[in-house]
Amino acid sequence: MSTPRTTPTTPTTPTTPTTPTTKGEQPDDDGAFAWLRALGPRGRRAFGGAFGGYALDSYDFFTLPLSMVAISAYFGLSSGRTGLLTTVTLVVSAVGGVLAGILADRIGRVRALMITVITYALFTVLCGFAPNYETLLVFRALQGVGFGGEWAVGAILVAEYASAKHRGRTLGGVQSAWAAGWALAVVVYTLVFHFADPDTAWRVMFWTGALPALLVIWVRRNVEDAPDAAAVRASSAERGSFTAVFRPGLLRTTVCATLLSTGVQGGYYTLATWVPTYLKSDRGLTVVGTGGYLAFLISGAFLGYLTGGYLTDRLGRKRNIVVFAFLSAVCILAYTNIPSGANGLVLVLGFPLGFCMSAIFSGFGSFLAELYPTAVRGTGQGFTYNTGRAVGAFFPTLVGFLAESWGVGGALVFGAVGYGIAVLALLGLPETRGRELV
Numbered sequence: 001m002s003t004p005r006t007t008p009t010t011p012t013t014p015t016t017p018t019t020p021t022t023k024g025e026q027p028d029d030d031g032a033f034a035w036l037r038a039l040g041p042r043g044r045r046a047f048g049g050a051f052g053g054y055a056l057d058s059y060d061f062f063t064l065p066l067s068m069v070a071i072s073a074y075f076g077l078s079s080g081r082t083g084l085l086t087t088v089t090l091v092v093s094a095v096g097g098v099l100a101g102i103l104a105d106r107i108g109r110v111r112a113l114m115i116t117v118i119t120y121a122l123f124t125v126l127c128g129f130a131p132n133y134e135t136l137l138v139f140r141a142l143q144g145v146g147f148g149g150e151w152a153v154g155a156i157l158v159a160e161y162a163s164a165k166h167r168g169r170t171l172g173g174v175q176s177a178w179a180a181g182w183a184l185a186v187v188v189y190t191l192v193f194h195f196a197d198p199d200t201a202w203r204v205m206f207w208t209g210a211l212p213a214l215l216v217i218w219v220r221r222n223v224e225d226a227p228d229a230a231a232v233r234a235s236s237a238e239r240g241s242f243t244a245v246f247r248p249g250l251l252r253t254t255v256c257a258t259l260l261s262t263g264v265q266g267g268y269y270t271l272a273t274w275v276p277t278y279l280k281s282d283r284g285l286t287v288v289g290t291g292g293y294l295a296f297l298i299s300g301a302f303l304g305y306l307t308g309g310y311l312t313d314r315l316g317r318k319r320n321i322v323v324f325a326f327l328s329a330v331c332i333l334a335y336t337n338i339p340s341g342a343n344g345l346v347l348v349l350g351f352p353l354g355f356c357m358s359a360i361f362s363g364f365g366s367f368l369a370e371l372y373p374t375a376v377r378g379t380g381q382g383f384t385y386n387t388g389r390a391v392g393a394f395f396p397t398l399v400g401f402l403a404e405s406w407g408v409g410g411a412l413v414f415g416a417v418g419y420g421i422a423v424l425a426l427l428g429l430p431e432t433r434g435r436e437l438v
Helices: 034-075 078-107 109-127 133-159 167-175 177-195 198-210 212-222 226-233 246-280 287-316 317-335 343-359 362-373 376-391 396-404 409-410 413-427
Strands: none
Touching: 034 078, 034 109, 034 133, 034 167, 034 177, 034 198, 034 212, 078 109, 078 133, 078 226, 078 246, 078 376, 078 396, 109 133, 109 212, 133 167, 133 343, 133 362, 133 376, 167 177, 167 287, 167 362, 167 376, 177 198, 177 287, 177 343, 198 212, 212 226, 246 317, 246 343, 246 376, 246 396, 246 413, 287 317, 287 343, 317 343, 317 362, 317 413, 362 376, 376 396
């Protein structure tokens, strides 16, 4: 398939790098931290802002899955209604992602980033004050507006500073922030639920979601959009045009990229939502025991993000996704079919499960950014990633309903279906490794 086009002037072949940080890069600089040096001072500050925003985005998201057992008991919820809390977050995140993408193209990446962080932090805190299930559902849905937009905006901000040679590794570094935020949430969860009664502890978890407000202050003072990309965006009449990503030159790309996101995120959020409950209900682990098992899962995830970022530059965007989609599906089947009483094996398999299901995401930031021209990059990436997240969000709810008859462990197998969808979607997308952002 030819390179997507929105105007006759869009280049179809790689051109001279457009960001200042790539112009001074040494061609033979391929050391462990070459990607970081290539960003330059402004790019490194942008990386710090995006990394921090995504880590805290992850932290605020996981306050719910980690507290689901306590919330379910407090409000007397069925598995299906409990799973709906996650589903509504992810469905509404599609709206937030699209809006944030359009804003990023119209008012700039940094301003849009700050808006998304403030939004998800505010409504996470309000979840802790919810007097009933219905109010919690509304607050969690509104939290999804900010949650949906943060990753796409932060990833684009960094992608426009990164060199083509190192873009996969650079965005893999941003992606690893998800594991860092997840780990922080598990540590806080373990402490809060150890010292507080469950009926109070779940509220405290949400109240700690105010942390991102501190990041916004730093970003406002230290981070700016990539100058060359900002100039290109400002001069385009199409910037932030929602309909542009559905024009003939980009329609196939948008549809297939959305299916790709749906499959990968359907599998991922099934696991992220239900593994803590599975460890408690099916494996009979305590709060502290669950934290220990999740530590292996999260450690694997962190290394998976970094490794996947490296491999997406070496193997290409599409091959990296195919490899880890297959391995993730295998890990799900193995993880959920461990014999009763073999909890040591659950511990061991948690590491490769976290590694594989995270490594597949490492190429997303670079891949989606490279599929769209600068004027509609935020709109395209925000729509495809977050619409896929919204559709994939129905996987956790389906698992919740299936769990009532199959058990949580049996229902989790459904997550493997998502990875098959992702592989099929790649047939309609071009390989973009080495493409300059124009």
